[in-house]
Amino acid sequence: MQIKVNGAPQEIETGLxxxxxxxxxxxxxxxxxxxxxxxxxxxxxxxxxxxxxxxxEVDFLYFMGGGR
Amino acid sequence: xxxxEEQLERFSRHIILKDVGVEGQEKILRGKVLIVGxxxxxxxxxxxxxxxxxxxxxxVDGDVVDxxxxxxxxxxxxxxxxxxxxxxxxxxxxxxxxxxxxxIHQERLFAxxxxxxxxxxxxxxxxxxxxxxxxxxxxxxVLARKAFSHGGILRFDGQTMTYVPGSACxxxxxxxxxxxDAVPTCAQAGVLGAVAGMLGTIQAAEALKYLIGKxxxxxxxxxxxxxxxxxFRTVRFQRNPxxxxxxxxxxxxxxxxxxxxxxxxxxxx
Numbered sequence: 001m002q003i004k005v006n007g008a009p010q011e012i013e014t015g016l017x018x019x020x021x022x023x024x025x026x027x028x029x030x031x032x033x034x035x036x037x038x039x040x041x042x043x044x045x046x047x048x049x050x051x052x053x054x055x056x057e058v059d060f061l062y063f064m065g066g067g068r
Numbered sequence: 069x070x071x072x073e074e075q076l077e078r079f080s081r082h083i084i085l086k087d088v089g090v091e092g093q094e095k096i097l098r099g100k101v102l103i104v105g106x107x108x109x110x111x112x113x114x115x116x117x118x119x120x121x122x123x124x125x126x127x128v129d130g131d132v133v134d135x136x137x138x139x140x141x142x143x144x145x146x147x148x149x150x151x152x153x154x155x156x157x158x159x160x161x162x163x164x165x166x167x168x169x170x171x172i173h174q175e176r177l178f179a180x181x182x183x184x185x186x187x188x189x190x191x192x193x194x195x196x197x198x199x200x201x202x203x204x205x206x207x208x209x210v211l212a213r214k215a216f217s218h219g220g221i222l223r224f225d226g227q228t229m230t231y232v233p234g235s236a237c238x239x240x241x242x243x244x245x246x247x248x249d250a251v252p253t254c255a256q257a258g259v260l261g262a263v264a265g266m267l268g269t270i271q272a273a274e275a276l277k278y279l280i281g282k283x284x285x286x287x288x289x290x291x292x293x294x295x296x297x298x299x300f301r302t303v304r305f306q307r308n309p310x311x312x313x314x315x316x317x318x319x320x321x322x323x324x325x326x327x328x329x330x331x332x333x334x335x336x337x
Contacts, residue, residue: 007301034241041241041308059303061290063246064220064227066259068107068141068197 003056018047018058027060034061071097075167079121092280093121097167099279100124102189104177104205106131106153108264109219109271110195111143116272118161118168122279125161126171126189129153140261177201179323182208191275192216195268199245200326206231206238207323210313215278217271217286224260224295226267228286230274235287240308240315245326263295 002009005025012021018037022030035042036059042050052058071079071090075097082088082096099122103110106129117125131153133144141153148156154172161170173185186192186208194205194216202218209216213233220227231237270291277283288307293300313320 031247034243036303036305039305041305041310043310044243061241061292061303062225062227063199063242064222064225065199065202065246066197066221066257067105067109067195067202067219067264068137 001054087282100189102126103193104128105195106157108140109268111141112265112268113272118164124169128173130176140264227292230286236307240311
């Protein structure tokens with residue numbers, strides 16, 4: 001099935017969780033990303049239990065701490 | 069007080085803008101903006117806000133200029149190495165526009181002093197380089213109902229959002245500071261100097277929009293760009309009911325200092 005990850009279509013297998021999607025997209029430090037699913041933030045302790053449905057829109061928002 | 073001949077001439081390219089005009093320029097001249105960190109983000113922000121005629125610019129920084137700063141912190145020049153950043157910044161601001169009242173705060177912000185400093189300003193620009201400071205600024209601005217601009221940069225990436233009372237805050241997106249050692253620092257990871265300039269000038273534009281009250285601020289959205297591909301993206305969001313500071317059941321009702329991460333360790337001079 002197809003979902004949108006950071007605005008781009010991505011084909012994924014049914015049943016894939018947020019945790020699985022992070023691995024699939026080679027996010028090395030899941031601690032460093034906030035995940036928004038269809039406009040709502042997914043709580044970190046729900047990453048493993050949250051699976052996607054056709055047409056879901058997912059955004060990864062990364063901590064960015066620099067400024068100097 | 070009507071604008072002087074000198075001001076009408078100096079700010080003519082603002083005044084000619086339909087959304088600024090004399091009235092908008094007068095708001096800018098009455099405006100008070102605090103810039104936290106006279107570094108990669110704070111330097112370009114300070115230069116543009118000074119040029120724009122912001123009446124009072126506060127600069128918070130407890131650091132001195134070193135050679136590694138000069139690649140991106142464009143308000144500091146080579147002869148400034150060793151000079152306090154607030155002094156170096158003040159000198160350049162006054163050279164661009166002697167009409168600016170510069171307030172220097174040669175210190176770092178902590179839970180015990182931040183509220184007393186930010187209350188003197190209309191808008192705060194976060195140009196800090198570490199999460200304890202970014203979360204502290206967010207919490208203080210939310211609790212004090214003060215508008216601010218968040219900015220973060222790393223390598224070729226930048227992100228920014230604006231908070232005004234009632235909009236989603238930084239914690240709505242990032243609930244807690246990340247694990248202390250999880251984040252590569254600017255010193256470890258590097259940053260393209262121009263990326264700091266791109267982001268700092270976006271923050272300056274947000275401050276000016278806030279002062280003149282025109283347009284749509286970057287609220288309830290995070291602007292993200294990647295300079296290597298020069299792609300910009302805006303991610304929309306809403307206030308997070310689980311936000312610990314502005315959510316339905318806030319657990320943060322006062323300020324606290326977080327442990328400083330490695331990005332904050334200064335190399336000995």
